[in-house]
Amino acid sequence: MRFIEAGAAFGILIISSAPAEAQTINLNIPAGRLSDAIIAFGEQTGLVIGTTDPGVAMVRSRGVRGRMTPREGLTRLLDGTGFGFSFAGPQAVRIARLHPVRLSPRTTPPVSQVRRIAPPPLPETEIVVTASKQRALLQTFPGTVHLVQVGAADVGRFGARGSEAVLTRLPVLASTSLGPGRNKIFVRGVADSSFNGPSQSVVGQYLGDVRLTFNAPDPDLQLYDIQRVEVLEGPQGTLYGSGALGGIIRLVPNEPDAAGVAGRLSAGLAATNHGQPSWDGSAMVNLPLISGRLALRAVGYGAIEGGYVDDLERRRRDVNRTTSYGVRAALLWTPGNDWQLELNGTAQFIAGRDGQYAERGQPSLSRRSALAQPFDNDYRLGALVLRKRWSSVELMSATSVVRHDLETRFDATGFPGSSGPQLFVEDIGITLIANETRISRPEAYGSGWVLGWSVLDNISRLTRRIGPPTAPAPITGVRNDIFEGAIFGQYSFSLTGRLTATLGGRLTYSRSTGQPLDTPEDANEPSRSEFRPSPTAALSWRPANNVLLYARYQRGFRAGGLAVAATGSGMSAQRFETDSLSSLEAGIRVGRPEAGPVSVNAAISYSRWADIQADLVDSRGLPFTTNLGDGRIYGFEVEASWRATPRLSFETSVFLNDSALSYPAPAFAAADERDLPNVAAAGGRLAAHYRVALGPRLNLSVDAAARYVGPSRLGIGAPLDARQGEYVEGQIGVRVELGRLGLTLDLDNVGDTRGNRFAFGNPFGIVSQNQVTPVRPRTVRLGVDAAF
Numbered sequence: 001m002r003f004i005e006a007g008a009a010f011g012i013l014i015i016s017s018a019p020a021e022a023q024t025i026n027l028n029i030p031a032g033r034l035s036d037a038i039i040a041f042g043e044q045t046g047l048v049i050g051t052t053d054p055g056v057a058m059v060r061s062r063g064v065r066g067r068m069t070p071r072e073g074l075t076r077l078l079d080g081t082g083f084g085f086s087f088a089g090p091q092a093v094r095i096a097r098l099h100p101v102r103l104s105p106r107t108t109p110p111v112s113q114v115r116r117i118a119p120p121p122l123p124e125t126e127i128v129v130t131a132s133k134q135r136a137l138l139q140t141f142p143g144t145v146h147l148v149q150v151g152a153a154d155v156g157r158f159g160a161r162g163s164e165a166v167l168t169r170l171p172v173l174a175s176t177s178l179g180p181g182r183n184k185i186f187v188r189g190v191a192d193s194s195f196n197g198p199s200q201s202v203v204g205q206y207l208g209d210v211r212l213t214f215n216a217p218d219p220d221l222q223l224y225d226i227q228r229v230e231v232l233e234g235p236q237g238t239l240y241g242s243g244a245l246g247g248i249i250r251l252v253p254n255e256p257d258a259a260g261v262a263g264r265l266s267a268g269l270a271a272t273n274h275g276q277p278s279w280d281g282s283a284m285v286n287l288p289l290i291s292g293r294l295a296l297r298a299v300g301y302g303a304i305e306g307g308y309v310d311d312l313e314r315r316r317r318d319v320n321r322t323t324s325y326g327v328r329a330a331l332l333w334t335p336g337n338d339w340q341l342e343l344n345g346t347a348q349f350i351a352g353r354d355g356q357y358a359e360r361g362q363p364s365l366s367r368r369s370a371l372a373q374p375f376d377n378d379y380r381l382g383a384l385v386l387r388k389r390w391s392s393v394e395l396m397s398a399t400s401v402v403r404h405d406l407e408t409r410f411d412a413t414g415f416p417g418s419s420g421p422q423l424f425v426e427d428i429g430i431t432l433i434a435n436e437t438r439i440s441r442p443e444a445y446g447s448g449w450v451l452g453w454s455v456l457d458n459i460s461r462l463t464r465r466i467g468p469p470t471a472p473a474p475i476t477g478v479r480n481d482i483f484e485g486a487i488f489g490q491y492s493f494s495l496t497g498r499l500t501a502t503l504g505g506r507l508t509y510s511r512s513t514g515q516p517l518d519t520p521e522d523a524n525e526p527s528r529s530e531f532r533p534s535p536t537a538a539l540s541w542r543p544a545n546n547v548l549l550y551a552r553y554q555r556g557f558r559a560g561g562l563a564v565a566a567t568g569s570g571m572s573a574q575r576f577e578t579d580s581l582s583s584l585e586a587g588i589r590v591g592r593p594e595a596g597p598v599s600v601n602a603a604i605s606y607s608r609w610a611d612i613q614a615d616l617v618d619s620r621g622l623p624f625t626t627n628l629g630d631g632r633i634y635g636f637e638v639e640a641s642w643r644a645t646p647r648l649s650f651e652t653s654v655f656l657n658d659s660a661l662s663y664p665a666p667a668f669a670a671a672d673e674r675d676l677p678n679v680a681a682a683g684g685r686l687a688a689h690y691r692v693a694l695g696p697r698l699n700l701s702v703d704a705a706a707r708y709v710g711p712s713r714l715g716i717g718a719p720l721d722a723r724q725g726e727y728v729e730g731q732i733g734v735r736v737e738l739g740r741l742g743l744t745l746d747l748d749n750v751g752d753t754r755g756n757r758f759a760f761g762n763p764f765g766i767v768s769q770n771q772v773t774p775v776r777p778r779t780v781r782l783g784v785d786a787a788f
Contacts, residue, residue, distance in 0.1 A: 014662045022698060026591055026739055027073045028152060028787055030257040030286070031063040034081050034095040035128045036096065036227065041077060042340055043151055045070045046646065046691065050595065051095040056083065056128075062259050067739075085702045091646065102231075112504030127592065131206075133239050133251045133440055133450045134492070135394075140446030141503055142492075142540035144188075144233040144587055144637070146170050150226045153701070153735060156266030156785035157744050159224040160280035160324075161302040166229050166249070168707060168731070171683040172637050172655045173231070175756035177773045180305070180322050181220045181350035182408075188233050188605065189633045189657040190246035190581065194714050196408075197615025197625045198460060198480055199576065200558040204236065204244035207251050207346065209398040210383040214243060214458040214482070215561075216404050219379045221348055222326060224282045225264075225299040227252045233603075235581050237534030238504045239558025241454060241486055245556045245581040253284035254340075256295035256332035262286040268744075268783035272363055273462040273752060275777060276306030276318045281505075293336075298329035308777055309358050312465040314366035325349055337391040350377040351461050353597040355410075360770040364754060365777070370421045371469060373762065378405040382658055393441045394638035402432040413765045416620055423469040423765065426623075430460045438488075446500040446540060449491040458482045463517060464564070464622075468761075475622075477517040480561045485509045490536065502538040502552075507531060514562025516573040530578065532557050546596065548589040555582045558613060563625030566618040576613055576625045576668020583607040593641040593651070602638040609633065612661070616715070621764035628716065629664035631676055633657065644781055647692050654684040671717040678758075680710035680725050706730045719767045727755025729775055744783040752778040 029040045035056040040050045047070060064076040074085045074093065084098045099474040127138040131143055138145065148166055150158070160164040162180065167173045176194050184196065185203050192202055196217050205212040205219070212219055223229070234247035263285045270278040280303035287296045301326035307318035326348030333341045351377040359367040383400035405428070412422040438452025459481045465472035489719040490504030513527040538552040557580040588604030612628040637655040644650065659676040661668065675681075687705035694700055711726040730750035736743045758773035765771060 005567040020073075024067050024069050025073075026067050026697070027064050028262070028740075029061075029063045029065070030079065030254055030262065032257070032561060034059040034078075034083065036063040037063060037077055039127060039149075040151075040421045041073065043149065044739075045073070045292055047091055047093050048595065049093045049095060051521065054252045056095070059083070061256060064575060065262070067241045082576040084485065085128060087319075090657060094173075107442065110443075116727045121270060129230065130252065130429050131232050131248060133438060133452075134448040134490070135440070135442045135461055136362050136446065136492075136670050138592065139546070139548055139589070140542070141498065142500070142538040142548075142552050144601070146172070146231040146233075146438070146639075148229040148231070152264070153737070153742060153785075155224055155226070155264070156268065156282070156742065157284075157733065157735070157746060157781075158782050159222050159266065159282060159301065160228075160305075162220040162222045163218050165223055166231070166461050168705075169685070170231060171220045171653050171707065171709075172233070174712075175218070176678060176760075177356070179320070179352045179356050179375060179762070180324060181379075182352070182407075182640065183220070184397070185218050185249065186679055187231065187246035187636050188607075188637075188655075189676065190234065190607065190609070191659075191661050191676050191679045192612055193614040193616060193706045194758070195617055195623060195763070197616040197623055198462060198478065198561055198563045199613040199615050200447075202246045203234075204240045204248040204560070205250075206248060207381070208253055208344075209385060209396060209436065210381065210400045211432070211456070212402070213404070214430070214432050214456070215460055215480075216406065216428070216430055219348065219377065219404070220350065221251065221328075221379075222301055222303070222324065223251070223678050224266075224301045225254050225284045225297070225328065226666075227254050229427075233585075233605075235534075235556030235583055235607075238488060238490055238536040238554060239450070239509060241506060241534070242484060242510070242532075242556070242558050253330070254297065256297035256330050257286050258288045258290065258292050258295035258332070258334065260286075260288060264787045266783065266785035268781050270306075270770070270779050270781035272306055272308050272546045272779040273777040275308030275779075276321060278306040278779075279304055279701070279783075283701055292334070294331070294333050295329050296329065298327065300327045301325065307353065307356075307775070308365055309354075309356055310363075310366040311354070311369055312366050313370060314372070316354075318531075319354035319372070321353045323351045323353075325459075328572075332617055340385075340387040342385040342387075343385050344377070344385070346378045350378075351375070352437045357758075357771050357773045360772060361570075365772075365774055367410045367761075369762070370413040371409075371423055373409050373411055375409070375752060376405070376407045379759045380404075391441060392443070395437075396468055397435070397437040397440050399435045400433070401429070404428075404430040404432070406430075410621075410762050410764055412621065412756065415466065415764060418467070421469055422467060422529075423472050424621075425472055428460060430458065432456065432458045445494050447494050449489070451489045451591065453485070455485045456483070461517070461691065471497070476573060477562050478562050478564060479515050479517055481513040482559050482561060483511045484559065484726050488534075498542045500540045502536070502540070504536045506534040508534065508557075510578075511561045512559055512561050514573075516562075528560065528575075532578070532580075546592065547589045549587070550589075551584075551586045553582070553584055555580065557581070558742075560613070561625075563615075564623065566616070566624040566626065574624075574626070577611050577627050579609065579610045579611040579613045579627065581607055593649070595642070597643045598641070600638065600640045604637070605633075605635040607633040607635070617720070617763040619767075621766065623763065626667070627665055627666050628671075629661055629663045631663075633659040633676065647690055649689045650767045651687045652653075652685065654682070656682050674716045674721070675713055677715045677720070678724075680712045682710040683706075684708050697739045701737075702733070704730070704732040709755070709757075719769055720768075722759035722769045722771070724759040726754050727753050727775065729753055729755065740787040742783075742785045744781070746783070748779045748781075749775055749777060
């Protein structure tokens with residue numbers, strides 16, 4: 001079946017021809033940074049566009065909209081930026097300054113070095129890694145980075161899938177599968193546990209420059225009106241502080257555009273084999289309030305994801321339906337003199353009607369439970385972002401407030417000492433206040449620096465109840481307050497014309513205060529304070545214009561706190577300690593998909609993880625948090641792409657992971673050298689993309705992919721060592737564009753595999769090891785989207 005599915009996923013009709021250079025096309029590129037506008041122009045026209053001037057990241061473009069030739073579009077796109085263009089061939093464009101810019105002596109390399117660094121023979125598209133906080137060019141960035149472009153054509157198709165849309169494209173990312181708004185995301189094998197709790201996330205998540213979470217599951221923001229997603233593999237402690245052990249995931253939204261009115265609508269209907277239908281819809285509007293100065297951009301969306309799991313005991317079909325809706329808005333004011341002030345807000349609400357797990361020993365896609373097990377994730381964010389540019393120096397200050405409420409219910413029937421149906425209720429309320437202020441300067445040849453500070457205060461309150469469904473009784477809960485203040489800096493400097501060094505560090509002051517909720521209010525709350533350094537060092541070498549070799553060392557940590565103690569420990573609550581991770585990484589980057597027919601990225605890494613924090617489940621099914629001991633992780637990954645013709649391209653990615661709890665704490669001595677949880681030993685993805693212009697206003701695209709998820713374990717030691725993963729899943733999609741109207745037909749899980757994504761659904765039945773979370777059955781979606 002796996003081979004049949006993979007073959008079906010790649011059964012694409014291949015037709016060859018080349019688009020005409022002078023053909024008119026529809027362009028819809030909003031105002032923003034010229035570097036981003038160039039990337040969008042290349043995507044919409046199919047041209048290979050390049051420049052060797054890093055200044056494109058510091059200049060704004062007015063954007064361009066309408067139907068015109070590529071030459072007319074570039075003229076309008078570059079108007080007023082100080083840059084011009086020339087065609088280097090039918091499909092290649094070079095962008096350069098209209099007037100040479102004289103570099104300061106400090107940043108100008110010696111003449112002999114300039115002669116050695118000749119411009120590339122073919123133009124290259126300059127991709128700027130904004131998550132580097134220095135706006136580093138991709139070809140000079142000394143680390144493993146993944147960029148998932150979310151073009152206008154993708155928003156309607158994948159926006160409602162949220163984080164899942166990114167996870168399916170990047171095999172190096174892993175996730176638990178409790179359901180939307182409930183999952184933990186892992187990067188490069190840095191996985192602490194498969195359960196949610198008070199420990200800090202191992203992956204930092206950001207919307208632009210604003211932090212989304214601290215110690216909460218993935219908020220799973222839907223990807224409507226998102227420009228791209230940047231993933232930096234970790235640790236990223238120097239620039240992002242605590243909670244970035246595995247790396248960071250940064251959503252880059254589209255900016256408000258004060259140049260003109262724009263909008264986009266999308267809607268879709270989906271049918272799932274053995275399940276209920278689904279639907280999704282979104283509407284985006286961009287409104288200039290003061291021409292060239294003030295603009296509002298807002299997007300609203302909603303979706304119902306039909307269920308497909310039956311509960312035989314309660315005689316309910318398709319119980320795991322999920323409803324989500326949200327809104328995101330930004331008000332951008334540009335008063336002049338390169339000042340920007342942005343006020344933005346996000347609110348999203350996810351409600352799962354029941355758990356999405358099934359049970360072995362029951363008919364396919366079914367289970368037995370006495371009670372429904374719903375879940376709610378209510379997320380609200382408000383932020384104020386200030387930016388200012390002086391020539392090549394940029395100031396950024398972001399202040400944000402997050403309120404995150406989560407409610408989980410589990411069927412606890414059979415809980416020791418009880419009779420009849422039993423309900424477990426867990427409520428978590430989180431308030432996060434954060435500010436980061438920094439100044440940065442990107443320089444030529446990969447050099448540059450960034451300096452800044454950050455402060456945050458995260459208060460979480462966890463309450464728990466268990467008992468009869470009508471009146472569950474309170475049991476021990478905890479309150480944690482973590483304050484962090486940090487200063488950080490990083491400097492990349494040229495050692496020779498092709499060799500660049502990076503040095504940086506962060507010093508964090510952390511104070512954690514925790515208290516059981518059944519403690520008298522006037523009791524002194526125990527607190528702990530500590531200083532933690534997070535250094536980094538890297539070397540990058542460009543032996544050729546399209547080749548980069550790099551080596552990097554970095555360190556990160558997570559703050560400790562207070563958590564409910566395990567059953568039998570004799571305590572109601574216990575402290576868990578700070579953990580830290582140090583990593584060595586070496587990699588090579590050859591070419592880029594935007595710059596040539598072939599590109600390859602590969603990296604190897606070794607990580608040492610001390611005092612691993614983990615949220616676990618005790619013998620009665622109740623959650624607790626502790627430190628497991630020390631672990632190690634070896635990793636290897638490779639990505640490659642090949643543009644076979646101007647219309648047809650292929651890409652592949654593979655990773656290998658070997659992890660173990662190498663020095664367990666005494667309580668986990670039996671788990672010595674056991675694999676860390678929930679990360680497959682291997683995984684990969686193959687994809688093909690085909691694009692063709694069928695007429696002046698008619699375009700066709702076909703995409704297909706097959707993804708392999710290797711085997712992993714739910715947790716460390718019995719009864720948590722249940723097996724999961726080891727399946728193949730295929731997707732194929734067709735899109736037709738008629739001017740500004742798009743029609744899509746997507747088929748997910750082509751082979752209708754029943755693979756087990758996650759061997760967990762209810763902690764009170766985990767001891768039986770019979771829980772499975774099946775892949776969503778074969779689903780077909782018909783979608784439509786329109787821009788105006």
